[in-house]
Amino acid sequence: MKVAVVKYNAGNIQSVIYALQRLGVEPQYTDAPEEIISADKVIFPGQGEASSAMRYLKDRGMDKVLSQLSQPFLGICIGLQLMCAHSEEGDTQCLGIFDLQVKRFKAERQNQKIPHMGWNSMQCRDNSLLQGLQDPYLYYVHSYYAEVGPQTIGTTEYIVPFSGALNRDNYYAVQAHPEKSSSQGQRILTNFLKL
Amino acid sequence: MLTKRIIPCLDIQEGRTVKGINFLDLRDAGDPVELAAYYSQQGADELVFLDITATVEKRKTLVDLVTKVAREINIPFTVGGGISSEEDVQALLQAGADKVSVNSAAVKDPELINRLAGRFGSQCIVVAIDSKHYEGQHKVHTHGGRKPTELNTMEWAQEVQDRGAGEILLTSMDHDGTKSGFANQLTAQLAARLTIPIIASGGGGNAAHFKEVFTAGGADAALAASIFHFKEVAIPHLKSELQASNIPMRI
Numbered sequence: 001m002k003v004a005v006v007k008y009n010a011g012n013i014q015s016v017i018y019a020l021q022r023l024g025v026e027p028q029y030t031d032a033p034e035e036i037i038s039a040d041k042v043i044f045p046g047q048g049e050a051s052s053a054m055r056y057l058k059d060r061g062m063d064k065v066l067s068q069l070s071q072p073f074l075g076i077c078i079g080l081q082l083m084c085a086h087s088e089e090g091d092t093q094c095l096g097i098f099d100l101q102v103k104r105f106k107a108e109r110q111n112q113k114i115p116h117m118g119w120n121s122m123q124c125r126d127n128s129l130l131q132g133l134q135d136p137y138l139y140y141v142h143s144y145y146a147e148v149g150p151q152t153i154g155t156t157e158y159i160v161p162f163s164g165a166l167n168r169d170n171y172y173a174v175q176a177h178p179e180k181s182s183s184q185g186q187r188i189l190t191n192f193l194k195l
Numbered sequence: 196m197l198t199k200r201i202i203p204c205l206d207i208q209e210g211r212t213v214k215g216i217n218f219l220d221l222r223d224a225g226d227p228v229e230l231a232a233y234y235s236q237q238g239a240d241e242l243v244f245l246d247i248t249a250t251v252e253k254r255k256t257l258v259d260l261v262t263k264v265a266r267e268i269n270i271p272f273t274v275g276g277g278i279s280s281e282e283d284v285q286a287l288l289q290a291g292a293d294k295v296s297v298n299s300a301a302v303k304d305p306e307l308i309n310r311l312a313g314r315f316g317s318q319c320i321v322v323a324i325d326s327k328h329y330e331g332q333h334k335v336h337t338h339g340g341r342k343p344t345e346l347n348t349m350e351w352a353q354e355v356q357d358r359g360a361g362e363i364l365l366t367s368m369d370h371d372g373t374k375s376g377f378a379n380q381l382t383a384q385l386a387a388r389l390t391i392p393i394i395a396s397g398g399g400g401n402a403a404h405f406k407e408v409f410t411a412g413g414a415d416a417a418l419a420a421s422i423f424h425f426k427e428v429a430i431p432h433l434k435s436e437l438q439a440s441n442i443p444m445r446i
Contacts, residue, residue, distance in 0.1 A: 014291040018266050049316055113392040113415055115318045115361055119240055119445040120197045137198070137445040139271055141293070141318045141361075158197055180271045180293060182235070 001193070004039035006066070006079075007031040009048065009056045016045040016076065019179035019189060033065045041072050041193060044079035045179075050102070050144070051090025053082060067095045072195040073171050074129075077142060080166060080173035084146050097171050098163075100146045105159055112159050115143040120156050122164040122176070127153040129172050129191050130165060136184035138164070138176030145175065198443040199409045200240035200416035201430060202394060203423040205230055207246045207276070210256050212424065228263045234423070235268040237430040240445060242268070243296070243364070243394075243418060245323075246276025247339050258290045265291025273321055275364075279304075284311055288319065296321035296364055299337040302344055302351075305358060312359025320362075321394075322355040324348060326381065327368035333381055340368045349384060356391050363389065364418065367397040374400030374422065377408035386413030394418050401428065402436040409442050 005016055005027045013029065020027045020043075027043070028035055036042055044066065046053065057063045066073075075083045082094045087102035094102070105114045119137045124130040130153060138156075145162035148155055154165030156175065166173045172192065178185035205212045205227050212227045231242055244264070246257055261274055274287050275296030284295050301308050301322055311320045325336045326348040333348035352363055365385060367378030375398055382395045392415035395408045399419040408414045422428040438444040 014262075014289060015265055015293065018291060019269060021266070022269070107390055110387065111413060112390075114390055115392070116197065117318065117362060117392050118197050118200050118415065141271070143318065177271070177293075180269060182269055186269060 001025065001041065002039045003027040003041045003043065003193070004036045005029045006036060006042065006044045006062070008046065008053055008062070013045055015177070015179045016043060019186070023186070023189060023193065025193065031060055031062060033062065036065060037069070039071060041195070042066075042069060042074070044073065044075040044082070046076065046078040048078050049089060050078065050081060050087040050092040050094065053078060054092050054094060057082075063095060067097055070170055072192060074192050075171075075173035076179070077175060077177055080163070080175050081142075081144055081146060083166070083171065083173050087144060089144050098146065098149065098151050098166050098168060098173070100149045100151070100163065100166075102144050102146050104144050108159060115141055116145070116158040117141045119181075120158060120176075122154040122156045124165070125153045127165070127167055128195060129167060129174075129188060130154060131191050133184060133187055136181075136187075138174070138178065138181040138185055140176045142175060196443050198240070198445045199414070199437070200394075201238075201405070201434060201444075202241045202243055202416050202418040203230075203234045203239050203430070204243040204245060204396065204418045204420040206420060207244055207257070207260065210260060213247070227260060228267055230424070231264045231272070232267050234430065235270045238434055238446070239270060239430055241270060241416070242272040244272060244274045244276075245296070246274075258286050261287055261290040261292050273364075275321070275323055279307070281310060281314060284315060288315060294319040294321050294362070296323045298323040298325065299342075301355065302335060302337050302346065305354065308355055308358035308360055312361070317359050317361035320360055321364050322360040322362075323364040323366065324352060324355070325366045325368055326378075336368060340366075340371075348381065349388065352385050352389060356389050360391060362392045362394065364394045364396060370398030371396070372421070373398050376400065376404040377412055377414070377417065379407050379412035382408060382412035382414050392416065402433050405433060405437060406440050406442060409437070
């Protein structure tokens with residue numbers, strides 16, 4: 001199985017690669033459109049800033065490539081946010097795979113810390129990406145979130161309910177870091193590789 | 196519900212785990228990679244690696260260690276100790292660290308926090324603050340706690356948040372190594388003032404101490420070292436006791 005991990009100017013790519021290696025997959029880390037188009041599975045990881053990430057993708061014509069794929073595609077963390085329509089972070093037009101707005105958390109009372117950092121549970125809908133998981137605790141670290149919409153398959157609550165996981169056709173996304181979420185995160189990656 | 200985090204800290208010297216009482220009397224407590232895997236299995240929510248000798252003895256082994264740890268474990272970890280440039284941070288994040296913590300270098304050059312947060316995002320920039328009660332005030336210390344500064348702990352914490360830090364690792368030098376409880380009052384003052392998460396460190400000796408720092412102290416996470424390394428407190432037991440006391444825990 002050929003798994004492509006999309007290369008762009010985001011941090012923490014190595015953890016995703018190690019997580020896949022632990023599952024016996026040797027991914028290709030690439031920003032070459034032909035490699036991504038021909039892969040069996042595509043993972044769009046990351047941790048970073050939305051406007052600079054989108055600029056990197058657009059400069060290479062990658063925005064169009066990523067939004068027209070037909071194989072299983074998994075966005076992680078900022079990957080999920082970049083798959084939405086628009087992000088408040090840097091007032092950025094994103095890929096528009098999910099028709100959702102990405103907003104910044106706003107504390108409503110004292111002790112609601114931002115970023116949302118740590119382990120939180122997610123309420124799952126029946127979906128093959130989340131098979132075998134019941135309100136899994138996953139590791140989150142983010143200051144922006146995607147609203148809940150019809151494509152939401154997992155809802156996480158922090159200050160407000162937000163999209164913890166999304167799915168539309170071949171496109172999947174999780175806000176948490178499955179590569180850092182112990183056995184339950186590993187299950188999400190395993191499920192994705194089986195799609 | 197977002198849970199409170201239990202974080203074992205692995206102090207590193209020359210690639211080995213050490214933990215000193217009040218940072219001075221160092222003892223070897225094992226192999227960091229093995230310990231990391233063990234803690235991950237035990238239910239630790241996160242790990243922190245601090246190269247406590249980094250600002251005194253320069254070394255390049257930290258990136259190798261980060262690589263080995265990242266290959267083995269699937270929970271987040273932070274790396275700190277002697278990090279003073281964007282290049283350092285780039286190398287550690289690339290090797291697989293989730294966050295980096297800066298301490299002395301941020302005190303010396305506060306703009307560093309802005310640059311790091313701007314380039315890598317606030318969420319992976321932790322500012323470690325070593326605080327010690329000194330002439331009636333909480334003062335920031337640097338260089339593994341050896342060097343007092345003129346900075347007031349509260350004011351510095353506010354400044355690092357304003358500059359873009361994503362989290363604060365607050366170590367009370369007065370409590371560190373005493374196993375008599377965390378600096379709950381100071382932690383609570385910071386928690387009330389700041390909007391970023393606070394990891395409390397220094398003084399945790401038993402489950403009651405952790406409960407206090409999460410309730411009275413308002414901490415988001417609590418960090419300890421030797422009590423875990425020498426198995427005086429077992430993480431599964433600690434977490435189930437805390438959960439029984441209505442502290443949200445990932446079990």
